[in-house]
Amino acid sequence: MKKLVPDPPLSNLRRTTAHTHFGACQGAHPPLFTVCEEADIEDALVHLSAALTSAFETNWQLCEMLSRPTADMAWATCQSLEICQALIKALLNRQG
Template sequence: MKKIVPDPPAPSSRGLTAHTHFACCDGDHPPLFAVCAGAEFDKAMVHLIVMLRSAYETNLQACDTVKDNHLAGMLWATQHTLEASRALAESMMKGIEGQARV
């Protein structure tokens, strides 16, 4: 017997983003910004790394210009967190790229 309906495409082994809103101001309106659903992880990771680099560079400039020692301590703590986050994101991206080659 012949099949009339073809098999559906195989599900992608790549992860996808889920719809997630951000920058909510707890107002009476719906969120204005969101991460769209359906972007592949590797594409989303590239954007994440770019945003972390930007935050890292901006915070580093603040670290270099601040005169208040207490505030400087908080900025340097943030700097180390951004550096670790960036390293983790870049490591994950390398892992995704490595899996794609296999």
């Protein structure tokens, strides 16, 4: 069956964030922070990239200080952060 009204092209859709709370310390108090609603997705990705870079660098230093087997867990986190950085870079490059 054919649609009477076609879907709009994806390039015309504005991608934005949803209002989301965080920083509640596992329910000990109400959330302290929030992601603003309708922030541009590219701006959000740039901020996320900066936060992940900070986490990656901090974790890298931790990897250098720890001994095995604890260091192995830190290296696993380092690899996960690197995957996240690559995905964000790929998304930002796709936006342009």
